Amino acid sequence: MASLISYLKFEEESKRKKLWKTGYELRDPNSRSETSWRSESEQRIYSTKLVDALRLVRRNPSTADKVSSFREIREAADRVLAVAAKGRTRWSRAILASQLRLRLANNMKHKRAKVTGCSRPKRLEKKRFSPTLQRKAGLLSRLVPGCRKVSFPNLLEEATDYIAALEMQVRAMTALTELVTGPPVDRLGSTSNSVHCRLCLPRSPPS
Amino acid sequence: MSSRRSRSRQQSGVSSNITDEQITDLVSKLQQLIPEIRNRRSNKVSASKVLQETCNYIRSLHREVDDLSDRLSDLLATTDTDSAQAAIIRSLLM
Numbered sequence: 116m117a118s119l120i121s122y123l124k125f126e127e128e129s130k131r132k133k134l135w136k137t138g139y140e141l142r143d144p145n146s147r148s149e150t151s152w153r154s155e156s157e158q159r160i161y162s163t164k165l166v167d168a169l170r171l172v173r174r175n176p177s178t179a180d181k182v183s184s185f186r187e188i189r190e191a192a193d194r195v196l197a198v199a200a201k202g203r204t205r206w207s208r209a210i211l212a213s214q215l216r217l218r219l220a221n222n223m224k225h226k227r228a229k230v231t232g233c234s235r236p237k238r239l240e241k242k243r244f245s246p247t248l249q250r251k252a253g254l255l256s257r258l259v260p261g262c263r264k265v266s267f268p269n270l271l272e273e274a275t276d277y278i279a280a281l282e283m284q285v286r287a288m289t290a291l292t293e294l295v296t297g298p299p300v301d302r303l304g305s306t307s308n309s310v311h312c313r314l315c316l317p318r319s320p321p322s
Numbered sequence: 323m324s325s326r327r328s329r330s331r332q333q334s335g336v337s338s339n340i341t342d343e344q345i346t347d348l349v350s351k352l353q354q355l356i357p358e359i360r361n362r363r364s365n366k367v368s369a370s371k372v373l374q375e376t377c378n379y380i381r382s383l384h385r386e387v388d389d390l391s392d393r394l395s396d397l398l399a400t401t402d403t404d405s406a407q408a409a410i411i412r413s414l415l416m
Contacts, residue, residue: 166414169398181395188398189391251373258380268340271348274376278355281383288390295397295414 150200152279157199162287164195190214196284205269206277209261352376 151157168191172184193210200207244252244267255270256262259277262270349369353359358375359367 169394172398181399184395184399185392188395189388192387192391245370248370248373251370251377254377255373255380258377258384266340268345268348271345271352274380275348275352275355278352278376278380278383281380281387285383285386285390288387288394292390292393292397295394 148203149276150203150280152276152283158283158287161195161199161283162291164198165192165287165291168192168195192284192288196280200276200280204273204276205262205265206260206273207280213260355379 169188172187172191194214197207197210202208252267252270255274256265259270259274262273265273346369349372353367353372356372356375356379358379359372
C-alpha cells in the first residue's frame, strides 16, 4: 500500500511541476539519460523482476479463472516494463498511473474518478500537417499509452522508446516461456544447464 | 484577459519553434526501428508510411505480448502434474 501511495505522490508532483503541461517538451538529447532496451543487463533485470512479480500472482490465486490470470500476467509484465523506464518516459508513467487508478477504484469500490486532463488540449499544428498525416498521428497517439494530447515531436520520441521497450518485453517473455515450456533442442546441443543463460540473451543480435 | 491570451499565444509560439529538421530527424529514427521499413532499404519513405508502419508494428508487438501472457497463464495453471516441467515452474515461480 505504501508503494501505491508513493506512486500517487509522484503523479501529483508531476502535475505540480507541470511536466505534462509544459510548452517546451522536446528535451536536449544529450542531457537525457535513456534506457538502453537492447542491453543484456536491462533484459536480465526485467526478467528477474518479472519472475518476482509472477511469483506474487501465483501466491494469490484470487480466481482460478483463466481470463483474470491472463489479465494479471499482462499487467505485471507491463508494470515491470514501465518501472524499468524509471519515470523517464510519458508512456511508462501513464501505464503505472492507469494501473494505480484501477487498483484504487477496485479497493474503494466506487466509480473510477474521472481523469482531468489538460484543460486546453494541445492540438497538432494544423498548418503543418496534412489531414492524412494528422489522422495517422492520432492513431499512433492512441497506441502509445498516455500520449493522446502530446505534441508531434514528443509523440515520435515516446513511440521510439516504447517500441524498443516492447521489443525487449517480447524477448524476455519469450525466453521465460521457453524456459518453462522446456527448451527446444539447441543447435549446439547444449544441456539444460545453459537454459538459464538463454533467459538473459536477446534473441536477435542487438543492432 | 488580453494578457492571458497573449501569454497563451506566446506558449504556442514556443512549441512551433520545433523545426522541420527535428521532425524529419525523429521520423528517420523511428524508421530505423521498424523492421518492415528497415529491410526494404528504400531511402524514400514518406512520413505517412512511417507512421502507418509504426502503428502496425506496435499493434503486432502488443499481440505478441498478449499471446505470451496467455501462454504463461496457461503454463502457470497447469502445475498439477509431476512432470519435469512442473518442477521447473515450481522452482522458478513459486
